Amino acid sequence: MTAVFRKLCRDDMAEAASVHCTSSKERLPWLAQLHTPEEDRGYWRGHLFATCDIWGAERDGTLLGVIAFRKDWVDQLYILPSVQGQGIGSRLLDIAKGAHPQLFLWTFQRNTAARRFYETHGFVATEETDGSGNEEKEPDVLYRWRMTTE
Numbered sequence: 001m002t003a004v005f006r007k008l009c010r011d012d013m014a015e016a017a018s019v020h021c022t023s024s025k026e027r028l029p030w031l032a033q034l035h036t037p038e039e040d041r042g043y044w045r046g047h048l049f050a051t052c053d054i055w056g057a058e059r060d061g062t063l064l065g066v067i068a069f070r071k072d073w074v075d076q077l078y079i080l081p082s083v084q085g086q087g088i089g090s091r092l093l094d095i096a097k098g099a100h101p102q103l104f105l106w107t108f109q110r111n112t113a114a115r116r117f118y119e120t121h122g123f124v125a126t127e128e129t130d131g132s133g134n135e136e137k138e139p140d141v142l143y144r145w146r147m148t149t150e
Helices: 010-027 037-051 088-099 112-120
Strands: 004-007 053-059 062-070 073-079 102-108 124-128 140-146
Touching: 004 088, 010 037, 010 053, 010 062, 010 073, 037 053, 037 062, 037 073, 053 088, 062 088, 073 088, 102 112, 112 124, 112 140
Parallel strands: 073 102
Antiparallel strands: 004 053, 053 062, 062 073, 102 140, 124 140
16 A cells, blocks of 8 residues: 655654654664653654644554655755665655755764765765764755756
């Protein structure tokens, strides 16, 4: 069965936070336990829902991936590890690209899978930091994508 993509509502935010947490624990274990599940749910329900368009992919009533984006920025993109590589992240990213002519995003330098994914989808690294300016104190990289006119 194929995934269904839809704009998420406030009632979906606990499950969106859970996708974020599950993906982070497996793919970014060195950052595990930075926040409690309650803090993650509050962040998704409060800050992200208030400031971003949030879309999700679901299959059989289970949320598989989420993207939170706003003008010029992708704030969050997480796919459950068990369904990565099935085109869900690509489709969610396409939704954000369809809404904005340029996008920026941050990812961690050592998250090589994410970096490869973004570069495959046309994002170009524009800046690297030592991590002193982010909450995780983890070196990161700023990416930019710009719509091309052909």
